[in-house]
Amino acid sequence: MSGRTLLWTLGKSGWTKRLHEGFSGCGKAFLSSSSPKVCIVGSGPAGFYTAQHLIKARQDVAVDIYERLPVPFGLVRFGVAPDHPEVKNVINTFTQTAKHSRCSFYGNVNVGKDVSVVELQQAYHAIILSYGAEGNRSVGVPGEDLAGVYSAKDFVGWYNGLPSCQELSPDLSCETAVVLGQGNVALDVARILLCPVDVLKQTDITQPALEALAQSQIRRVLIVGRRGPMQVACTIKELREMVNLPDSRPEMVAADFEGVTEALKDLPRPRKRLTELMLKTAVETPGEKEQRRRASASRVWGFRFFRSPVEILAEPGRGRAAGIRLAVSRLEGSGEGARAVLTGDVEDVSCGLVISSIGYKSLPIDPTVPFDSRRAIVPNSNGRVRQATGLYCSGWLKTGPTGVIATTMNNSFDTARSLLEDMDSGTLDVSAAKPGSQSIGALLEKRGVKAVTFSKWEKIDSVEMRRGEACGKPREKLLSVEEMLKVAQT
Amino acid sequence: MALVAAVRRLAQVSLREYSRKRTAVSWGGRLAAGRSLTSGTHALRSDNKVTVHFINRDGEKIAAKGSPGDSLLDVVINEDLDFDGFGACEGTLACSTCHLIFDDEVYKKLGPVTDEEMDMLDLAYGLTETSRLGCQICLTKSLDGMVARVPESVADIRQTKDEAS
Numbered sequence: 001m002s003g004r005t006l007l008w009t010l011g012k013s014g015w016t017k018r019l020h021e022g023f024s025g026c027g028k029a030f031l032s033s034s035s036p037k038v039c040i041v042g043s044g045p046a047g048f049y050t051a052q053h054l055i056k057a058r059q060d061v062a063v064d065i066y067e068r069l070p071v072p073f074g075l076v077r078f079g080v081a082p083d084h085p086e087v088k089n090v091i092n093t094f095t096q097t098a099k100h101s102r103c104s105f106y107g108n109v110n111v112g113k114d115v116s117v118v119e120l121q122q123a124y125h126a127i128i129l130s131y132g133a134e135g136n137r138s139v140g141v142p143g144e145d146l147a148g149v150y151s152a153k154d155f156v157g158w159y160n161g162l163p164s165c166q167e168l169s170p171d172l173s174c175e176t177a178v179v180l181g182q183g184n185v186a187l188d189v190a191r192i193l194l195c196p197v198d199v200l201k202q203t204d205i206t207q208p209a210l211e212a213l214a215q216s217q218i219r220r221v222l223i224v225g226r227r228g229p230m231q232v233a234c235t236i237k238e239l240r241e242m243v244n245l246p247d248s249r250p251e252m253v254a255a256d257f258e259g260v261t262e263a264l265k266d267l268p269r270p271r272k273r274l275t276e277l278m279l280k281t282a283v284e285t286p287g288e289k290e291q292r293r294r295a296s297a298s299r300v301w302g303f304r305f306f307r308s309p310v311e312i313l314a315e316p317g318r319g320r321a322a323g324i325r326l327a328v329s330r331l332e333g334s335g336e337g338a339r340a341v342l343t344g345d346v347e348d349v350s351c352g353l354v355i356s357s358i359g360y361k362s363l364p365i366d367p368t369v370p371f372d373s374r375r376a377i378v379p380n381s382n383g384r385v386r387q388a389t390g391l392y393c394s395g396w397l398k399t400g401p402t403g404v405i406a407t408t409m410n411n412s413f414d415t416a417r418s419l420l421e422d423m424d425s426g427t428l429d430v431s432a433a434k435p436g437s438q439s440i441g442a443l444l445e446k447r448g449v450k451a452v453t454f455s456k457w458e459k460i461d462s463v464e465m466r467r468g469e470a471c472g473k474p475r476e477k478l479l480s481v482e483e484m485l486k487v488a489q490t
Numbered sequence: 491m492a493l494v495a496a497v498r499r500l501a502q503v504s505l506r507e508y509s510r511k512r513t514a515v516s517w518g519g520r521l522a523a524g525r526s527l528t529s530g531t532h533a534l535r536s537d538n539k540v541t542v543h544f545i546n547r548d549g550e551k552i553a554a555k556g557s558p559g560d561s562l563l564d565v566v567i568n569e570d571l572d573f574d575g576f577g578a579c580e581g582t583l584a585c586s587t588c589h590l591i592f593d594d595e596v597y598k599k600l601g602p603v604t605d606e607e608m609d610m611l612d613l614a615y616g617l618t619e620t621s622r623l624g625c626q627i628c629l630t631k632s633l634d635g636m637v638a639r640v641p642e643s644v645a646d647i648r649q650t651k652d653e654a655s
Contacts, residue, residue, distance in 0.1 A: 053574070086582035093578070237609040270612035404613070406585050409575045410644035 042131035044074020046395020053416035082203035107452035143312030152357035174352020181357035383415025562624035581625035
């Protein structure tokens, strides 16, 4: 493009841009057809942080975010525990990004089904896949399909209002629940199972979950891991919440902590503090006040270490879980790299609820996108998808399903930087005009897909907050896609 | 262009006000008059200002002013310092993105660290013995001229010659 033509185009778009841009919340910028257009698939933290970084870095980039559900924010809405509202504050910065004149949100669009990645590539200069991990790792033992056995992903989705998990109806009429895995998600599940209902009813937990938990007869939750106290994947804030949980007391096996005190001095501070708190909780005789509190507690929780599931046992004649057979292991090596080795002994634990919290898993959504099924991620280098041009990834899809929101934020900024580098260097050709949402919008309309814009989401948002206000909760979530769409279209 | 820029800044300001109000609420209503963005209030009390020098991730030194009682996160937000990803949870001790590093002398003046702050600080990348969370440090006159370094939030693989596979 000649210098004069470029100036003319920029000048023209600059004038119309000034006319429309800058009034956040009302009207989107008219951008010249030659401005770089980027499409992001997924509207969780990865999608939004990637968008934010791009929009800030270049004044000419337009970003469209496509989301399968009618509602944005991904795991911030459906994963973060109801009693952790501060963690959800990031929604404010995401909202700011979504309302930016160079950003558009399109909910209720299923990439892979309603529109293909190839079609998106024809319309946009770059595609960033940020759709996270919607599957889960299976334990791979007999009995996993019995009633009363759930993945943490589904259980968390259930109490957080994820539409696809609303039929879960977990039976909470047993006394003991076993959670497999010792990460923060496992602790969230344990805490929600034992948290006093008076506390839960002030959160945005769904009404059906609240009612089920109010009827729950679960009084004991065991959080089971294959390795030892120094290998737990959870962090200290979540452990402290368990220790301080009202009406609950800890109960652990002192022998599991042999050798831990001696090992403390060599640990880095974060692991040291976490292990010290665990040790203190498990082994130390508490002061009088705490002793009294524990004695009057009606609920029990505890870590069980060196135990590996081998079978979930059914009630004879009934297809429901009645217990779990755990193999006893011992540690080989130490620290993060220690491995669990089976000893040959087994132990059966009675329980009516088993929740496996051993990891989420990404799934391929489009056959044209490279996918590493062993690691369950899209193969990439700094977010650039391998063996593809104009294709990037960020968030859990890029690195695997671990990390808090801040981890995902850094990961997303890294991908955005890669894309910006490629645009600047010419590796990614952004000189040819691309139609962006104009062509995709027409395609979706032809296919009868009704996209939910951000202002339509805001209608859903106010209905939820209004309903919540009526019962002392921050919001009462809509629980089905149909309901969400109905409100969005009013 | 100026009008548009001004309107946009107003919009940003109103959104910041919103998030700062949330911070105030979460601190149990610790509403300091000094939080107002109107320069009028500040001008009247200009002798009460505390200067903080931030060293950003590029090594640049940026001087900023705040009022006693403001947290370092407040200063970063009020002065529009724009450090990438800083203060994600808006000062509610639910993340570690306002991680700042101080020299020994200043660190000693910052006061005790609660367990809750330490718990989140433990998750910060590049944690040091003189690290704190900016949302928990409140300005006092005795901290005037303090230096706070914004550390890297992640290991930048680009800094190494070999590309990670």
